[in-house]
Amino acid sequence: MSSSPSAPAPPDPPQPETVWSRALRKLLPAGAPVPDEDQLDYSFSVALSADAPVRGPPTPASRSSNAAAAPLLPFSRHRRRISRLLRPDPPAPPTAPSPPSSPDTSSPTSSPPPYKSPSPPSQPLPPPDSDRPGPSNKQRACARCSKGVMGMGILGEREECLACGARYCAGCVLRAMGSMPEGRKCVGCIGRPVADARRRARLGKGSRLLARLLAPAEVRQVMHAERGCASNQVRPDEIVVNGRRLSQGELDLLLGCAVPPVRLTPGQYWYDKDSGLWGKEGEKPDMIVSSKLNVGGKLQADASNGSTQVFINGREITKTELRMLKFGNVQCPRNTHFWLYDDGSYEEEGQNIIKGNIWQKASTRLIATLFSLPIPPGYSHGLKEDASVYLSRFVPDYLELKRVQKLLLVGVEGSGSSTIFKQAKFLCGSKFSREEILNLKLMIQSNVYRYLSTLLEWRECFEDEALEEGRELDTSHYKSDEEPKVAHTKSSLYSLNERLVHFADWLLEIVALGDLDAFFPAATREYAPLVEEVWKDPAIQATYKRNNDLSFLPDVASYFLERVVEISSNEYEPTETDILYAEGINQWNGLSLLEFSFDERGPDSNSYLDKPDNPSTETKYQLIHIDSEGLRGGFKWLDMLEDVRAIIFCISLADYDQMWAHQSSGELSNKMIASRDLFEDVIRRPSFEDTPCVLLLNKYDTFEEKIGMVPLTVCDWFADFSTVELHHHTKQSLASHAYYYIAVKFKDLYSSALRDHRDRNRKLFVFQTRALERRSVEGALGYVREVLRWDNVRKSDVFGGSVDESSCTCSIDIDMSTSS
Ligand SMILES: Nc1nc2c(ncn2[C@@H]2O[C@H](COP(=O)(O)OP(=O)(O)OP(=O)(O)O)[C@@H](O)[C@H]2O)c(=O)[nH]1
Numbered sequence: 001m002s003s004s005p006s007a008p009a010p011p012d013p014p015q016p017e018t019v020w021s022r023a024l025r026k027l028l029p030a031g032a033p034v035p036d037e038d039q040l041d042y043s044f045s046v047a048l049s050a051d052a053p054v055r056g057p058p059t060p061a062s063r064s065s066n067a068a069a070a071p072l073l074p075f076s077r078h079r080r081r082i083s084r085l086l087r088p089d090p091p092a093p094p095t096a097p098s099p100p101s102s103p104d105t106s107s108p109t110s111s112p113p114p115y116k117s118p119s120p121p122s123q124p125l126p127p128p129d130s131d132r133p134g135p136s137n138k139q140r141a142c143a144r145c146s147k148g149v150m151g152m153g154i155l156g157e158r159e160e161c162l163a164c165g166a167r168y169c170a171g172c173v174l175r176a177m178g179s180m181p182e183g184r185k186c187v188g189c190i191g192r193p194v195a196d197a198r199r200r201a202r203l204g205k206g207s208r209l210l211a212r213l214l215a216p217a218e219v220r221q222v223m224h225a226e227r228g229c230a231s232n233q234v235r236p237d238e239i240v241v242n243g244r245r246l247s248q249g250e251l252d253l254l255l256g257c258a259v260p261p262v263r264l265t266p267g268q269y270w271y272d273k274d275s276g277l278w279g280k281e282g283e284k285p286d287m288i289v290s291s292k293l294n295v296g297g298k299l300q301a302d303a304s305n306g307s308t309q310v311f312i313n314g315r316e317i318t319k320t321e322l323r324m325l326k327f328g329n330v331q332c333p334r335n336t337h338f339w340l341y342d343d344g345s346y347e348e349e350g351q352n353i354i355k356g357n358i359w360q361k362a363s364t365r366l367i368a369t370l371f372s373l374p375i376p377p378g379y380s381h382g383l384k385e386d387a388s389v390y391l392s393r394f395v396p397d398y399l400e401l402k403r404v405q406k407l408l409l410v411g412v413e414g415s416g417s418s419t420i421f422k423q424a425k426f427l428c429g430s431k432f433s434r435e436e437i438l439n440l441k442l443m444i445q446s447n448v449y450r451y452l453s454t455l456l457e458w459r460e461c462f463e464d465e466a467l468e469e470g471r472e473l474d475t476s477h478y479k480s481d482e483e484p485k486v487a488h489t490k491s492s493l494y495s496l497n498e499r500l501v502h503f504a505d506w507l508l509e510i511v512a513l514g515d516l517d518a519f520f521p522a523a524t525r526e527y528a529p530l531v532e533e534v535w536k537d538p539a540i541q542a543t544y545k546r547n548n549d550l551s552f553l554p555d556v557a558s559y560f561l562e563r564v565v566e567i568s569s570n571e572y573e574p575t576e577t578d579i580l581y582a583e584g585i586n587q588w589n590g591l592s593l594l595e596f597s598f599d600e601r602g603p604d605s606n607s608y609l610d611k612p613d614n615p616s617t618e619t620k621y622q623l624i625h626i627d628s629e630g631l632r633g634g635f636k637w638l639d640m641l642e643d644v645r646a647i648i649f650c651i652s653l654a655d656y657d658q659m660w661a662h663q664s665s666g667e668l669s670n671k672m673i674a675s676r677d678l679f680e681d682v683i684r685r686p687s688f689e690d691t692p693c694v695l696l697l698n699k700y701d702t703f704e705e706k707i708g709m710v711p712l713t714v715c716d717w718f719a720d721f722s723t724v725e726l727h728h729h730t731k732q733s734l735a736s737h738a739y740y741y742i743a744v745k746f747k748d749l750y751s752s753a754l755r756d757h758r759d760r761n762r763k764l765f766v767f768q769t770r771a772l773e774r775r776s777v778e779g780a781l782g783y784v785r786e787v788l789r790w791d792n793v794r795k796s797d798v799f800g801g802s803v804d805e806s807s808c809t810c811s812i813d814i815d816m817s818t819s820s
Pocket residue numbers: 411412413414415416417418419420554555556580581582583584585626627628629698699700701702769770771772773
């Protein structure tokens with residue numbers, strides 16, 4: 001548990017081979033040495049065969065569960081251990097935190113592992129303090145004893161006074177801050193406000209040093225006081241609304257209303273009291289708060305610095321807002337003045353007729369969310385806050401509310417990104433609406449015809465090929481002056497009877513004309529028996545047997561074609577599996593959105609410090625999926641997205657031998673290479689410069705089957721793939737070797753794309769998925785969460801903050817082989 005004190009790591013005794021290194025050895029080419037644990041690159045996941053029940057690398061989480069089993073030290077002993085540690089001449093600390101020597105920390109007396117979390121890792125160890133951006137050693141000298149930094153562990157840590165910024169070492173902090181009735185402040189600063197914005201952001205956020213010095217209950221109490229005490233709250237004169245400082249009464253009104261501004265910090269704001277829109281001065285709206293509050297001055301036209309010549313309640317709106325209104329089909333030519341009411345209804349100034357309600361359409365709400373514009377609390381699921389929480393609070397919970405973290409999920413057509421999205425939806429218990437299910441049903445029905453037409457096209461090719469071969473064979477059997485017996489070459493294994501040929505020609509003609517979607521579902525029921533007959537025909541079955549040669553035919557084709565009559569009936573209701581297997585999701589303009597959360601109090605979470613008394617211990621995420629259709633037209637969506645917290649890029653491993661027609665030019669290319677190009681396009685976009693990226697290498701199941709039959713080198717990009725190191729390879733070992741190789745190819749590509757970037761050490765995180773297996777997608781989402789936590793810690797480290805890194809635990813489940 002992170003609250004235990006950290007002792008210097010004992011020297012590593014010679015270790016017997018651990019479960020982890022045994023598992024790793026299996027994955028490496030024969031004879032390859034097992035790397036040191038501290039050198040391991042956890043930034044990509046590996047699949048282990050089901051018969052190797054291994055656990056992941058030793059994580060703080062797994063260690064903490066052992067630690068948790070050990071009885072907690074009573075408080076006085078806790079302190080004694082700390083003071084022993086701090087007594088004269090502390091042992092020379094290691095230059096960098098040493099890695100845990102073994103995952104086995106079962107001994108209750110063994111010291112907890114050195115603090116630095118190895119999770120989602122692969123990030124280089126932070127440079128020594130002297131090279132590191134952030135406070136210099138001098139700045140980090142203790143304000144009480146003047147000692148400088150003594151190593152990396154607890155000895156090197158400092159706790160900062162939130163009011164004056166003085167820093168104290170572990171030995172002095174409790175003396176300097178006393179009982180901390182207002183949280184982390186020197187005794188002399190009690191009663192003083194927290195003015196600095198950076199320090200204010202840390203109010204009640206927990207502290208690693210205190211966690212080591214105090215018992216968890218004490219830390220909670222200090223954090224509670226830090227958030228709740230009067231002098232740490234914003235003061236009315238620090239809040240300017242519509243150009244006027246607030247009075248105490250106005251601030252009370254603002255904070256006591258049903259929907260107050262979240263995380264109100266000192267600053268200048270604008271407030272539109274008719275609609276409830278609220279934002280920072282000079283910026284687009286940030287949230288919607290209760291309307292009709294008499295606070296601040298009069299809303300000015302230039303409050304949000306808009307330049308659109310379109311006005312809402314007298315404020316010239318920003319370009320982003322205008323774009324959202326246009327997507328919502330609100331007519332807004334220049335010089336339009338709207339009145340917008342708090343329920344979303346709007347009218348043009350002077351016309352006295354309500355023209356509509358901007359929040360009514362799901363698509364407008366979706367767009368607003370994507371553009372980081374606020375939507376009213378009543379309409380949002382993930383963001384909905386219970387007004388009673390605000391009314392009944394003493395501790396201002398608004399300090400605790402976190403922003404929703406946006407995760408962008410993209411991939412080339414057929415990579416499986418929709419499947420991942422749907423699995424995520426099932427995982428978080430979110431139901432498909434009636435309308436969505438109906439759309440899915442229509443899509444499944446029309447897809448069946450598409451699969452059949454693909455099979456029919458391939459059948460023609462194979463038939464031509466077979467007839468040609470037959471003719472060559474015939475001619476070689478007869479002397480040149482004899483008539484060849486053409487009767488032998490008129491049909492082949494791939495030939496259909498005349499009636500079915502007629503139907504096939506008709507269907508292919510419709511497809512060639514691009515009319516398939518217009519034609520269905522009207523014809524669905526009528527032709528279903530015929531489709532079934534064609535599917536069962538030996539010619540089509542023979543064609544399907546060669547499905548490894550068939551580009552453009554998804555694996556699920558047979559699943560649906562087998563049931564074409566059932567699927568085509570009016571009464572057909574797609575099952576959960578049908579929904580999952582259906583290609584894509586019918587979504588609005590190629591976009592779909594899902595909000596979900598992780599409970600941060602899970603067994604692998606150490607975040608109690610971050611969330612002392614908060615009932616909401618969840619971090620909310622928004623999964624934004626843009627499918628191949630949405631990526632068409634020059635990535636219009638990508639450019640409009642703001643504050644994306646992570647990119648999840650999905651690639652189908654099985655695409656290495658597939659062809660793909662380029663969307664605009666129609667040019668054929670290898671699909672893996674097309675995916676690579678799209679990946680590069682996405683990561684190079686300036687708006688994603690600082691956004692971590694997780695690459696999901698999907699369809700590992702198909703890949704494993706295929707790799708033994710089709711060499712990886714058929715894809716030009718993988719021309720240098722070699723299997724020479726694999727002496728006796730099985731299908732599994734070949735697949736894992738190839739997976740590793742592909743992962744490294746993408747990592748290299750990523751590193752070279754970021755070569756000129758200031759954060760050029762950033763790595764690509766790679767995870768292996770089988771999206772049809774729910775557990776695999778669950779693992780992927782967990783991995784993304786770990787990456788985000790890691791990234792948070794890394795960023796706060798860079799900026800010199802003291803985020804509790806214990807919350808960055810690693811729960812990467814590397815045993816992804818069992819389906820759920
Ligand atoms: N065997 C196998 N099939 C998969 C896997 N993931 C997805 N599929 C199938 O691959 C097909 C394409 O998956 P989608 O999720 O629709 O692909 P997509 O990336 O969303 O494609 P667009 O919607 O066109 O952008 C579907 O039939 C899925 O059932 C996987 O891990 N293994």
